Amino acid sequence: MVSEKWVSLLLLLQLCWAGCGNCGKVLVWPCDMSHWLNMKIILEELTRKGHEVTVLVSPNNFIIDYNKPSTLNFEIVNTTSKEDAKKRLNDFLELAVNVMPTLSHWQSTIKLQEFFIQMVPYMKLLCENVIYNQTLMKKLKEDNYNVMFIDPVLPCGELIAELLAVPFVYTVRLSLGASMEKCAKLPSPLSYVPVPMLGLSERMTFLERVKNVMLSLILDICLQRYDAQYWDKFYSEALGKPTTLCETMGKAEIWLIRTYWDFEFPRPYLPNFEFVGGLHCKPAKPLPKEMEEFVQSSGEHGVVVFSLGSMVKNLTEEKANLIASALAQVPQKVLWRYKGVTPATLGANTRLYDWIPQNDLLGHPKTKAFITHGGTNGIYEAIYHGIPMVGVPMFADQPDNIAHMKAKGAAVDVNMNTMTSADLFNALNTVINDPSYKENAMRLSAIHHDQPVKPLDRAVFWIEFVMRHKGAKHLRPAAHDLTWFQYHSLDVIGFLLLCVATALLLVIKCCLFSYQKFGKTGKKKKRE
Ligand SMILES: *[C@@H]1O[C@H](CO)[C@@H](O)[C@H](O)[C@H]1NC(C)=O
Numbered sequence: 244m245v246s247e248k249w250v251s252l253l254l255l256l257q258l259c260w261a262g263c264g265n266c267g268k269v270l271v272w273p274c275d276m277s278h279w280l281n282m283k284i285i286l287e288e289l290t291r292k293g294h295e296v297t298v299l300v301s302p303n304n305f306i307i308d309y310n311k312p313s314t315l316n317f318e319i320v321n322t323t324s325k326e327d328a329k330k331r332l333n334d335f336l337e338l339a340v341n342v343m344p345t346l347s348h349w350q351s352t353i354k355l356q357e358f359f360i361q362m363v364p365y366m367k368l369l370c371e372n373v374i375y376n377q378t379l380m381k382k383l384k385e386d387n388y389n390v391m392f393i394d395p396v397l398p399c400g401e402l403i404a405e406l407l408a409v410p411f412v413y414t415v416r417l418s419l420g421a422s423m424e425k426c427a428k429l430p431s432p433l434s435y436v437p438v439p440m441l442g443l444s445e446r447m448t449f450l451e452r453v454k455n456v457m458l459s460l461i462l463d464i465c466l467q468r469y470d471a472q473y474w475d476k477f478y479s480e481a482l483g484k485p486t487t488l489c490e491t492m493g494k495a496e497i498w499l500i501r502t503y504w505d506f507e508f509p510r511p512y513l514p515n516f517e518f519v520g521g522l523h524c525k526p527a528k529p530l531p532k533e534m535e536e537f538v539q540s541s542g543e544h545g546v547v548v549f550s551l552g553s554m555v556k557n558l559t560e561e562k563a564n565l566i567a568s569a570l571a572q573v574p575q576k577v578l579w580r581y582k583g584v585t586p587a588t589l590g591a592n593t594r595l596y597d598w599i600p601q602n603d604l605l606g607h608p609k610t611k612a613f614i615t616h617g618g619t620n621g622i623y624e625a626i627y628h629g630i631p632m633v634g635v636p637m638f639a640d641q642p643d644n645i646a647h648m649k650a651k652g653a654a655v656d657v658n659m660n661t662m663t664s665a666d667l668f669n670a671l672n673t674v675i676n677d678p679s680y681k682e683n684a685m686r687l688s689a690i691h692h693d694q695p696v697k698p699l700d701r702a703v704f705w706i707e708f709v710m711r712h713k714g715a716k717h718l719r720p721a722a723h724d725l726t727w728f729q730y731h732s733l734d735v736i737g738f739l740l741l742c743v744a745t746a747l748l749l750v751i752k753c754c755l756f757s758y759q760k761f762g763k764t765g766k767k768k769k770r771e
Pocket residue numbers: 321322323324
């Protein structure tokens with residue numbers, strides 16, 4: 244008996260040990276807010292599998308709470324005060340909620356870029372506090388990390404990875420900046436891959452394709468990455484050789500994309516791209532008792548879930564009243580995540596909550612529709628549970644996200660700035676009462692669930708792969724080593740044109756020569 248126990252204990256120990264034979268160390272460069280929620284799921288899965296995860300974090304983060312007990316290690320990097328950061332966040336929200344919806348996609352992109360350029364000094368300070376802090380860099384070097392896991396929205400992660408000579412993996416929402424795709428050398432044929440900001444779908448009319456090509460050229464020539472010029476200089480100084488932000492980003496071993504083919508339009512991609520959208524989605528858990536009672540009280544009409552995300556806390560009084568009066572007209576019960584002052588027009592069917600268990604609500608059988616700002620995390624929860632959406636996009640990738648869902652027939656969009664109560668009411672009525680929206684949402688859900696390997700497992704697999712093989716260079720396209728004119732074969736086209744031109748010239752010369760010669764000899768003969 245005793246020996247049996249010992250044997251099983253030994254076996255168990257061996258299993259643990261063998262399980263940890265491949266354990267490695269992961270250094271993380273995160274981004275705050277909703278991006279972190281997504282990243283954290285991957286990090287927790289990594290620690291569960293025995294890897295050691297260290298997150299570089301500044302004290303003025305809003306939701307990365309490093310004081311809470313956690314399986315993750317945190318390395319605190321000093322930067323500006325939290326008050327400063329709060330002010331910048333408020334400026335951003337003011338811009339995002341009250342200014343950007345009044346602008347065209349194109350104008351709001353430029354506004355967003357201007358904002359990011361204003362942010363450069365703060366981002367630079369944070370970066371300098373890491374790379375120019377000898378003590379910290381020495382410590383990080385001695386820790387011998389196997390891989391860095393980076394959210395590139397905030398530059399610097401790739402620079403740290405280069406300085407530490409550690410391979411790195413990205414987590415991104417593709418087409419957040421079209422320039423990111425360019426750094427990865429992702430082929431994007433403009434005839435059917437829309438440039439993100441226009442809200443176009445994969446099937447474009449002739450004029451839309453003209454728009455698409457023009458915008459792509461403008462982005463290429465004038466804008467590149469909004470703040471690239473600042474970062475190119477900074478990266479060159481830090482690495483002691485001329486380089487660019489884009490070139491450094493292009494060194495990523497694997498790009499984990501926060502979407503999947505239930506969301507994306509089919510398009511070419513590269514072998515070092517892995518689409519892991521919806522990895523945070525889970526089956527719904529039971530609701531809190533009081534909330535469940537409210538949901539059940541809706542009867543056969545069901546409920547509507549409404550959230551503008553974690554960043555938007557309050558709206559103008561006018562807008563909140565307009566929204567509340569639209570919601571008051573539907574026969575459904577409405578759960579609205581809202582922290583602002585209670586609107587005067589709030590109906591008896593609508594309840595406000597500081598926070599809602601969004602995933603559990605979307606997975607509830609009574610839920611009929613989701614009113615969303617179009618953040619990627621929320622959209623994926625709706626896809627996972629097959630819930631049709633009304634999109635009220637505001638900034639960044641949100642208009643593009645809603646455009647995708649609209650093109651797939653699972654959403655109706657409403658313009659946050661120009662909408663009337665009737666617009667919102669009609670949109671909500673359409674997605675609830677026109678059965679095609681529910682059918683399309685269910686179809687996307689079925690596609691999402693029918694994958695050979697779950698997105699979270701694939702994300703973790705590729706990070707572990709990079710640790711095991713010290714990179715994934717076999718997946719790296721040679722395009723990175725070409726100049727832009729070689730990449731587009733302009734040199735070859737030029738050469739071939741030259742050949743044709745030379746051949747033509749020769750033929751013409753020959754013709755002229757023979758005409759002159761034989762023409763003359765002919766004349767001569769006649770004379771003779
Ligand atoms: C952190 O930064 C603040 C403001 O930038 C500065 O006042 C403080 O001395 C710094 N703390 C450390 C430990 O460097």
